Amino acid sequence: MSSSCRPIAYTAFIFGLLSLPCYAEDTLEKVIHIEQATQKAAAESQQKINDLSLEAAQLLAKYRFAIRQTENFQQESQHLAAVLKNQAKESESLQQQIKDIAVTKAEITPLILRMMESLESFIGLDLPFLAIERQQRLKKLQSMMLRADINTAEKFRRILETYQIENEYGNTIEAYKAEITLDNTKIPVDFLRLGRIALYYQRLDGSETGFWNKTEKRWQVLDTNYSTVIHNGLRIARKEASPDLLILPITAAEQGK
Numbered sequence: 646m647s648s649s650c651r652p653i654a655y656t657a658f659i660f661g662l663l664s665l666p667c668y669a670e671d672t673l674e675k676v677i678h679i680e681q682a683t684q685k686a687a688a689e690s691q692q693k694i695n696d697l698s699l700e701a702a703q704l705l706a707k708y709r710f711a712i713r714q715t716e717n718f719q720q721e722s723q724h725l726a727a728v729l730k731n732q733a734k735e736s737e738s739l740q741q742q743i744k745d746i747a748v749t750k751a752e753i754t755p756l757i758l759r760m761m762e763s764l765e766s767f768i769g770l771d772l773p774f775l776a777i778e779r780q781q782r783l784k785k786l787q788s789m790m791l792r793a794d795i796n797t798a799e800k801f802r803r804i805l806e807t808y809q810i811e812n813e814y815g816n817t818i819e820a821y822k823a824e825i826t827l828d829n830t831k832i833p834v835d836f837l838r839l840g841r842i843a844l845y846y847q848r849l850d851g852s853e854t855g856f857w858n859k860t861e862k863r864w865q866v867l868d869t870n871y872s873t874v875i876h877n878g879l880r881i882a883r884k885e886a887s888p889d890l891l892i893l894p895i896t897a898a899e900q901g902k
Contacts, residue, residue: 753797760804761786764811772844772857774814774836775821782807815841820882822849827864837878843895847875859896867894 764786768779786804789795819838824831825846834846844857846864854872858865867875874893880886 750797753801757790757797757801757804760808761790764804764807767811772838772841772859774819774838774844775823777823779811782810814838818878818882820879825864835879837875837882839878839893843893845875845878845893847872847879851876856894856896 765783768783786807789800789803817838817840819836821836821838822833823836825834825836832848834848837845837847839845845854845867846856847854851872853866854869854875855864855866857863871893874891877886877889878891878893881888881891
């Protein structure tokens with residue numbers, strides 16, 4: 646190689662060495678820019694993933710809530726269907742009851758009138774105990790039947806109440822004071838009632854004792870031997886003495902014809 650060529654080659658090598666750092670610096674900047682862009686893109690992608698994940702979770706929650714609401718609506722719908730079915734049955738029952746009430750109302754008044762007649766007849770044929778009280782109760786019922794301001798149901802209730810009172814008389818004993826007509830004279834006496842079996846009286850001074858003769862429909866005087874027995878019976882009825890056996894005369898039951 647001639648000496649004239651060497652300076653040229655050396656100069657080129659030096660130029661290459663001088664230009665190499667500039668090329669590397671550009672490459673590094675590009676790498677850093679790419680890395681930054683990659684990180685930014687990755688961050689943006691991660692944010693999108695996070696946003697999509699949150700949206701998916703929200704949609705899932707809404708879906709589950711919608712499922713629960715649908716199930717609740719179905720249960721409520723089934724319940725309402727059952728309620729409506731029962732209401733329809735109750736409506737039919739009420740309609741039938743209204744019809745029955747109309748029929749019953751037309752029949753109840755004649756029934757009450759028959760009951761009043763039977764009650765009046767029964768009291769007239771019964772032992773004459775608590776005569777004033779029972780007659781007053783009967784008169785109140787008769788007066789009530791003519792009142793327009795008292796409905797049929799209340800009239801029926803009151804006559805049933807009177808029947809109940811009369812029924813209880815047959816299961817109790819009672820001692821009370823009242824007046825009795827003897828020899829066309831009213832005198833105060835003690836009465837002893839044994840259910841509806843017998844009714845006795847005794848003058849307040851114990852001088853006379855008697856009973857109601859159901860067969861003859863009159864008061865009959867008893868032998869003085871019964872005075873003590875009736876007196877003891879009065880004390881038992883007033884709960885002034887313990888229950889005891891009483892031997893008393895009674896009228897034989899009438900034979901049906």
